[in-house]
Amino acid sequence: MSLHAYWDGERIDRAQISRHNVDQVRSKAEESRTLVHPFCEHRVFIRSKSVGGRLRYHFAHFAKEKATCRWAGESESHLALKDTLVFESRRLGWDAEAEAGKSGKDRPDHIPDVLAVHPNTGQRVVFEVQVSSQGAEEYRRRQDLRTVVPNTRSLWLTRNADVALEAGYVPIYHLERGDEKVATDLIATRYVLMADWVDAALRNRLDRPRTKHAWELWIAEEEARAAAEAAQQEALMAKLDAAEAARKTKKEADAEARRQRIAARNSASAADPARWGWGQLPPLAVAHNFRTYLDASYSQATRARAVAEDLGYGDGEVAQHGGHGGAAAHELREAPTDLGADT
Structure with missing residues (x-):
């Protein structure tokens, strides 16, 4: 159609x-x-x-x-919207026609759905009806084709309420369900009838996004800010990695120094075993023969207690203490010979 x-x-x-x-x-x-x-x-x-x-x-x-x-395959709703835009523009005294441009098998992208031209000033307003889904980048590409002509403003009508904020500098206005009302602002909070919307559009009284130049500057600033944050994060991660590497290197160096000290002690112990007494075994020797070390320590402690008891009580006091004597109690003694006359 x-x-x-x-x-x-x-x-x-x-x-x-x-x-x-x-x-x-x-x-x-x-x-x-x-x-x-x-x-x-x-x-x-x-x-x-x-x-x-x-x-x-x-x-x-x-x-x-x-x-x-x-x-x-152009839908009837699309045709009806274009027809309404033409009718309302002409009612307001503008020269308007749908799909203005040359015919041909290869339809140029820059042919507008509706072109309205002011009869006195020559000001041009392009209306585009985008019923189907379209990405923000495609909106910008097609917008640039339409505004390349001097003294031209291009406005878009769409049923997608979110794309207006994504498309940057492209003025996109949301069509309410039923296509009877159109938003006058980009965030789709205020709606008016189609006739009133066309009147505001031709008089340039709709809310407008930032210009292309201002939008490009904002994008550059956002990209620079993101790059600075990424560089800062990368520097922080490099610092943390360096600190972790230094900590790991120090730990390995400390472990190596400890191994070398133990090896030196073991070498000295093997060369001169007499320098180590009970209770003073070298650490590695204790580790390798722990059972022997425990037995020796126990025997040495036992003998020390026995000697202390002998010094404190003497051999004659053994019986008075329940046979719990000192070192002498552990010695073999001769059997007594004066057990009495009855023996």
Whole structure:
């Protein structure tokens, strides 16, 4: 479907067709067979549809050509929105037409959905209706194509409320469900009827995003800030890695020094065993023969206690203390000979 076509090389808009002349136009178009689609150049015919009790006309493909035309799938809601934009712009005294531009099989990206031109000042306002999903980068690319012409503003209508903040400098306004109202601000908090929105758009009274130059400066500042934070984080990580490496190196050096001291002690012990007494065994010797070290320590402690008891009590006091004598109690003694006369 399309809102305009070419008839014998001349553009004809659906606004030029009414119930008074539609039969005549259809007859002549069928006779000349030159009514064609503006982009694919396939033959089209005039079709009518009742909208709100009024007949609306548009140009439709014949079934045979519809399958091979990349523009044949344009939705009726898209066409209706473009038609409304044209109607409201003309009502406000602007010259407006849908899909203004040259025809051809390769439709240029810069052909606008609706172009409104002020009859006195020549100011141009482009309206784009983006019903399907489109990424922020594609919005910026297509926006640059439309604003390359001097004295031109380009505004977008979309059903995606979030893309406006992602697209940067592209002025995108949200269409409310039903396409009857449009947001006047980029964050979609204030809505007005389509007629009032077009009036505000042509008078340049809508909320606008920052300019492309200001947006590019902001992006550069954000990228520089992010790079500085990344460099700072990288420097901090390098510092932490260096500290950890130094700690590990010191730990390894301390362990090596300890191994060398133990090795030196063991070497001295092997060369001169007499220098080590009980209780003074070299650490490595204790570790390698711990059981012997414990036995020796126990025997030495036992003998020390026995000597202390002998010095304190003497051999004659052994019996008085329940046979718990000192060192003498542990010695073998001769059997007594004076056990009494009865023996």
